[in-house]
Amino acid sequence: MMGLVLAPAMVASLATCLATVPLFAVNPFTEPVGVVHYLFVGAVLFTAGIACMTLKRNALGILMGIELVLNGANINFVAFASPYLRAEGAPTLGLDGQVVALFVILLAAAEAAVALAITLNFYNNHATVDVDRADDLKG
Amino acid sequence: MTGMLDMDFIDFMDFSTLTHVVPPLATTLAALPALPIAGINWHSVLFLLFAGLACGFAIGVVAADNVVRMALYLVFSLGATAGLFFLAGAEFLGAMQLMIYVGGTLVLLVFGVMLTAQAPLVSIKPSSSDRTLTAVAGASLLSLLLTAAFSVDAWRGPGVGVVPAPSATPLGMALVGVRVDEPPAGTPVGGRVGYMLPFEIVSVHLLVVLVGAAYLARAKRRRTPRPIDALASAMPVEPVSTAATVAPTGRSAGGARSALVGGGR
């Protein structure tokens, strides 16, 4: 049973290692970085955020996971917006990408405020911030 | 979103590209020892620094159990991301990230401290099976994302390093509805719009959220004791409190009487 679970994980890890290889097709110390480098960081942050959301029982931890996820997405937007990271004359998102990232930041702030308020209410009513105990509406 | 035009979705799904990465790997490994000191690109080095910080602290957030440390790592991760933004030429965005995201997380941290001041709440540990499952899911998600990211050739090459023009002012102008930035190559003429309306919507949205959050989080006067109050009342009651409970009763009775006297015809 454990093997069944772990097998895909191993496959996935292998695939990840393989996937990161092209990063080193460019010497990062001497050559300008490209979009894909940013995408790598974005993917890591995104995945860390998802992992945070699935792993943390603390409601605040889940919030932090959300922040990470949004931030990962933002990195991608900025990367696609920047002409620095693209080949000469390659189309970029330009200002649009930055504006979208900006709005994401703003809305993330709003989301954090509401989520915190909800968390506070939850804490007031249940004396805990453990989301596993927030199952009053379960089926 | 003209920048996405080069991303053919079918290519994006093409796993077969994995087979093309092995030869470059070999050349890279061969080139590593011959790293020319003279040719160090500080931009790239700083990128590596910030990227490493961002990724490392992001993983740190996942790994840490103490909520305050989590928040600290998150702040570092987000701060490093701001550095990445600066490097990508999005200065305004970087400053914004520092101010809002990091500032917002500061509030998170404060709340974390306040809510989990009780010892049992500081670290709620997940079970080991959760950890395994998360590891599997995370690994597969990451591999999927990376596969997708590396499957587009146009994204893979090094950038030309054309430093973008300062974008803060054009960004500000775009937010009030005027586009003054140079359109990216291949943009259809006349198709670019300002962000006046979204800006206003977001402003109103923020206001609503502010009010809503304040409403949600306000101290409510409640009839039934909260669980947390119940916990407090479970503690031994000091004798003084009995006197305190008698006194208001007397006051309220007197008040009612005086109201009757005052209101009678």
Next chain:
Amino acid sequence: MVEFLIGLGLPGWVAWSIAALVAAVLLLNVIAGGALVFIWAERKIAARIQDRLGPTRTGGRFGWLQSLADGIKLLAKEDLMPEGADGLLFRLAPYVSFCASFCAFIALPFAFDVVGQRLNVGVFFVVAVLGLEVFGVILAGYASASKWSLFGAMREAAQVVSYEVPLGMCVVVPVMLAGTMDLVTIGEKQAGWMSSWFLFHDPFTFIIFWVYVTCAVASVNRAPFDLAEAESELVAGFHTEYSGLRWSFFFMAEYGSMFLVSGLAAVLFLGGWNGPVPVARLLGFSDGTGESAAYVVRLLGLANLMGKATLGVLFMMWIRWTLPRLRIDQVMTTCLKYCTPIAAVMFAGAMFWQLFLPGGLFPGWGRPAGEIREGWLEGPGGLPAAASPAEDRSSTVTGGEPFERTGLATRSPR
């Protein structure tokens, strides 16, 4: 400097590194040296205000070596950590605080083009990074495992987060008047006589300057807003459990922040390096008259700004020893019921003033000829003149090759 080093035959990256190092050390000296001077000054000022003499003996007359002696004492002190403390965070906190204060100096110009890194969003960057200083305080408060520290940290968090709102509004006004967030451009826009300072641009800016002063004092945790370390209530607030060098880092950070907000005030409202009297111009120096003249101009500007910032710091000390500490609710009331609305109204007022009387109160008085604009806004009527970007850029202060401005983004020669 970079060119000079490259001329010596050093590789480009080495030259850049050395230049960066020199800049960093210079900035560090501003903080550390400043802290030494200011601590001594504060002692003397406090003493004089309280009708005492203050330090008199150390280092001969006036006790001018007192701070150094204090520093040595702190270095020698035992470094204690409470038993229940979170070790990592406890150790980290002072450095976080100090780093935030230090980082903000990156974008603060000391004279025309005398700036660690000229940023397009300088104002924003400074305010944002300054807001991070509170992190160290909170971490210290949490990690100390002491209720005094925790209370102090909570107060600090609430206070700083609240005061960022009016502070941001105040800061936006000069940005609006100058049309840029670049601190160098903002400073240069106020060139000439005192009348071209943004402080005297219109009544609204004059009022909002004082709001800025209030908010700045609050955001650097100085009395009467020093709730976080209210010694009469919280022993010593967030640094109750600190001693030795770590404690001194907090103090360096505090004095650095004071200097920073004062410098920012000087740049935003008080003309920056452009004095009440355009000394350099009257003496016949200007950027155009040769390299050495440019150096003189910059040195004069440097002295000018340092003088203003120091005056600001002294002003804060004066306040500290004059006004009693507020309660936390009074602090919040001051912020939310007074500073924020006033700042908002003044912002609107300044906006309309700028709309209808863009010249300010003293249009054209002693202002150097020539319009200072950002490069992309060159055409008449504010239309972008995309047709000739090269010409535009050359005619502006922010001009020059963009690679040089953002040195980090320069490609190394292959």
Next chain:
Amino acid sequence: MDLESLLPTLLGLAWLLPLASFALILFAGPRLGDHGKGAAGVATAAIVGSFVLSLLALVSWVAEHPVHAVAHDDHGGAHASADGSADGSADGSADGSADGSADGSAGSPDSHDAPSSHGSESAHQTVDEGAGHVGQPVSYSGDWYTLYEGGRLRLTIGWYVDALTVLMFVMITFIATCIHVYASGYMHDELHDITDHEVHLADGSHLHRPGRFHRFFQALSLFCFSMLGIVIAGNLAMVFIFWELVGICSWFLIGFYYERKSASNAANKAFIVNRIGDFGMLIGLMALWGALGTLHFADSTGLDGHARLGLFSLVRPPEAGHAQWVPDGMVKFAAAEKVKAVLRSHPEDPRAGVEQVEAKVEDWRDEGYGRWLLLVAGLGIFCGCIGKSAQFPLFVWLPDAMEGPTPVSALVHSATMVAAGVYLVGRFYPVLTPDALLVIAYVGAITLFIAATIALVANDIKRVLAYSTVSQLGYMMLALGVGGWLAGLFHLVTHAFFKSLLFLCSGSVIHACHTNDMRKMGGLAKVMPWTSGTMLVGCLAIIGAGVPFLDIGLSGYYSKDSILAQALLFARENPSHSILFYAVAGGAMLTAFYMFRLWFMTFAGQPRDHHVHEHAHESPPVMVYPLVALSVLAVVAGWTLPGGFGIANMIDQARPAGTGGTELGGLLFRAFTVPAEHASHAPDIHVTASLTAFATAASGVLLAAAMYVWRVIPPAAVAAAAKPLYTFLANRWYFDEIYRFLFVLPVLGMSRLVSATDTGVIDKFIEGLAWGAKQVAGFDAWLDRTFIDGFVNGTANATWHAGLELKKLQTGQLRQYVMFIALGTVAIFVLAGLLLHSSFAG
């Protein structure tokens, strides 16, 4: 600000102020002051404001258009009537072009004789006096708001302002001001809870209700707004709207004491009777709208910039010297068959057909097409006036309307609203054909006679005045009908003053005596000196008291004289219609008799009922002041100042273009002539009329004095001697009974028949159908329960159980959901990749 923009502003504000007051009282009502006492202040302030604005408008009008004496030449009477119309066309076409603008000549046809200081007047207006009034009257018109515009149709909210409008504004707002002041004293009972002794509840007690002070002023304000709306209206649609609004206000006010059965019945009666008239008015409106496509009085310019001719220009085209003709639209409308035929004859080229139709319009007009339509339009509009102005046969509502509070009777049911019909006839005058005018004259004559006779025997003081009002309205209609445009409208204005005065006096009496019955009064002159004095002034004014040879008299003297003169002229021109003159003369005598019968019975002699007399007292000053103000005006309203300024001359400024000359009629009647009005000023006519008026009035007064003061002729004896006649008159000619027999009973019978049919036949049929349907439904229900419900329930059960199982998936574990999302995303992408690219393996 020139007059063109000043007038609509002033008058528009004056018009809207009462609306504001209405709205304020409507929403704030009882909270205004103590028990709504402030409502009186609000309403009064509003109407005073309106009055001031109207006065300003009047002053600015007079400053711009000085009122001159109408210099009547003496050969008008000798003018041959037969050539009037033809001359009018011929001469008018020569002169019309000179002053085609709206700001043309003011004043009489002889304005070239008058000192002219007004630059814009046409300097070269040479008019043959036989051609009537050729020049356009000075008028301003425009639109505030366009409701609809499409094609040639256009509907707006606009104004039409001329001297008449301004004068009406001043008159209405002045009287309304007086009555507001008066009412704030008269209605003070309503400030508190009151017990209505005339309402008996089922348990025998009287109704006890809260006061409705503010509601009274609310309705009064709405009424003022509506009435001013009629006056300022720029088109007939607007007139109609406000026409109905004054109707509803009247309904409110008559039914103010709606708990009283009589009051609510009277209100309903007034409203329903008016509906009948308004139905005719609608027909008239439809005729105009359908045939002409416009309801505007004056020419106007649409939003699209196209000029559109108004009714006046259509019916009396300026290029034809304002002579009346049948407009093209009506000709084509009437000759629809011919138009169709012409158009059909050009199927290939509709444009040619249209041109041919245009070419043939002249021929058709000469053939007489559309004449009837124009007549119908005029009579239709007049139908509305019959209802509103209480003319025969619809006058029955007005006496009943006296159930309302007396200030209402004074304002609504004597001075203003009922005069609206007269005003509309005057305003609409250019469109009315001579035949329509003759109909109007006869209706007026019948009305004045019937009402006067009923008033002879009425004992209710307000009813006497009500019938007097009806009678006087008949006078006005008759005057208008016989060509006395100025006479009718002049009488309208003067009558408004003295009739409102009379009503207010009667209200004062009722206030003092708490009864309406004159038989219980008597000798009140001593206790109520002010009331009796002012009422005497009113009586003298209404009978037209004056000195014939000196030509000095009260206001009624002038207006009634001119009516008599015009009627006499008409009778001379058309001997077959001389009964009209006799009606007028006889009516004048009857008027004098019953008015002084009223005054003598009320104020003179000995008290008849001591209980009443003891409680009688003079009314408070707030009620007396308006009486005095009105009585002053009742005296002076008819005077003409030495400079020529006077109401009559001012009204004459507004004389519609083309009227005032002789007109030739003969569609409904045998050929007759409507004589030019200025001809009635010829000395022989004028003197005869004056003497007749004086003689009739004096004889009426003397007769009344003989019967009720000197008692030489005992009234009871007269009544007994002519018992059938007395009964007939006392029962008001049995009009109510006749209407009941003719209309109400048949309708009731018919409804009973219909009801029986409904229950007996239709209901049975439907019940049968229902029974059948029920049987079918029973079968359906069985099918439904057995099969369909079974299926549906089975589905529901399956869903329920599936839900029971599936809900276990809803664990409430937030982290699990996130995990599902993440894994689900991965799975989707992997599956998609595998399916789309089988090359995954290599």
